[in-house]
Amino acid sequence: MSPSANNRLHALDWLPGLEFLDADFGGQPFGRHCHDAFAIGAIHAGVGGYQCRGSRYALPRRTLSLMNPGEVHTGYALSPRLRYRMLYATEDSVAVLLDERHPRGFNDITAEDRDGETARLLANAHAYFEAPHDAGWKLGLETALTELLRHSLTHHAGLRVRAPGHESAAVRVTREWLDALAATPDETTAVSLRELAARVQLHPNYLLQCFTRQIGIPPYAYWQYRRIERAKQLLLAGLSAADTTYRLGFHDQAHFLRSFRRITGVTPGAYRIHRGGKHLNPNISPGRWKTR
Incomplete structure (x- = not known):
């Protein structure tokens, strides 16, 4: 079976050394090759296989593929269709993201993803590559x-x-800056994790861990929450969903709808705003009510 045309390889121009493969194929599309990067992958449909370190390996669903830079291997499907996600990260990119100059390599090239956490994190990263590039896209992806x-x-x-x-x-300081960014009437400036960290002179990974520990959620999730709170204020003030979409830097109205529903549980159209007003007829003065 020939390789599927659904394979996609994503690269980032501001984070060199990082690539993300979303693979969907059959047969053997990969001959002997190697990567100048760590490879972290998870099978999420089908059974994959490769030759590496002088042995053949079969990788069913919930199995991780873990390779070190320079390891020569092949790649093929042992089932009619194979789907997996893979992150390639050079040592330089690991240093940028984790502040680790010489990371140790993987001892085993396969492992069981027992709790599914690695596959979940891969799926989470993949979702950003497929999502609209709004003002917080870089922050979420990083x-x-x-x-x-x-x-x-x-x-x-x-x-x-x-x-x-x-x-x-x-x-x-980070929280206050995210609050201000979410409240800006014309929020179109992109923000990244590295930019947040530079403001407080901490490494991005360290700031991410400190913020999450203290606030309970990472900076991106916090910013999304504050932005939806700002959206509710704008809707309450009479702005339409379309105007709110533009004011808060969402990619389009459908993106705003999904974000609003993910945080509030309802769509902007189901956000019922009850406006106050006088309950008595203004033409009737108090004390002039008649009973029958």
Whole structure:
């Protein structure tokens, strides 16, 4: 069976050394090759296989593929159709995202994804590549990639990252800046995790962990929540959903609808605004009511 045309390889111009493969194929589209990067993948449909380190491997669903830079391997499907997601990250990109200059390699090239966490993090990162590029897209994607790399390298390569501290001042400044950004009437300026970290002179991964520990959610989720709170204020003030979409930097109205529903549980159209007013007929003065 020939390879499917559904394979997509995503690259980021502001984060060199990172690529994300969304694979959907049959047969053997990959001959012997290697990557100058760590490869972290999860099978989510079908059975995959490859030759590596002198052996053949079969990878069913919920199996991880974990390769180190320079490892020569093939790639093929052992089922009529194979679907998996894979992140490629060079050592330089790991240094940028995790502040780790010489990460240890994976001892095993396959592992069981017992709790499904790696597959979930891969799916979360993939969702951003398929999502509209709105004002918070870079912040969300950088957060997703950082969490994926940190989880994979700590659980499967023995990486030790700096534990989050309190950093109350840095978290407060970051939170206030996100509040202000969400309240800006013409919010079209893109924000990234690295830009947030530079404002408080912390490494992005460390700020992400400190903010999440103190606030309970990462900066991107917090910003999304504050933006929807701002949207509710604009709707309450009489703006239409279309105008609110533009004012808050959403890609389009459908994107605004999905974001609003994800946080509030309802669509903007189901957000019922009950406006106050006098309940008595203004032409009838108090004390002139007649009973029958």
